[in-house]
Amino acid sequence: MIGRLNHVAIAVPDLDAATAQYRDTLGAKVGAPQDEPDHGVTVVFIELPNTKIELLHPLGEGSPIAGFLEKNPSGGIHHICYEVEDILEARDRLTASGARVLGSGEPKIGAHGKPVLFLHPKDFTGTLVELEQV
């Protein structure tokens, strides 16, 4: 059911410093910061030859990554995003198998303008999983 790895997301306490590190130290192609108020984060995408890295920083009150950064003040890998062809079919299949979809259970539009949803980390070996319809 899952397809390509779309991105690996890293929550960071200092978005400018993390962006500079990827650009200047690692020599990667970095994008501009994008505010995503519907998701409570600001993101910077790093383009790699085979996938993307999504740097995440909290935006506004009640950001879903605030608790993660409190527990991991230096930052850390926050989620992985897999591509699926039909997100509703994937959701229904996963919920039928007992997995918990986070939030309302309905997909939201993600940073690439495509529908996304999240699966509880406790149902996927301690890893928060994002699905993106491509």
Ligand SMILES: CC[C@@H](C(=O)O)C(=O)SCCNC(=O)CCNC(=O)[C@H](O)C(C)(C)COP(=O)(O)OP(=O)(O)OC[C@H]1O[C@@H](n2cnc3c(N)ncnc32)[C@H](O)[C@@H]1OP(=O)(O)O
């Ligand atoms: C920009 C848009 C989009 C895109 O297009 O790419 C994005 O990526 S948006 C990214 C941010 N959005 C989200 O993460 C939405 C889904 N996340 C959530 O709803 C919450 O973050 C959460 C997963 C429910 C966690 O909420 P929180 O309040 O921080 O923690 P809990 O106390 O409820 O945690 C329960 C349990 O799970 C562990 N945990 C929490 N986060 C993670 C994580 N990222 N990876 C692995 N495990 C995680 C947490 O430690 C708790 O475990 P115990 O301590 O053992 O109980």
Ligand SMILES: [Co+2]
């Ligand atoms: Co993401």
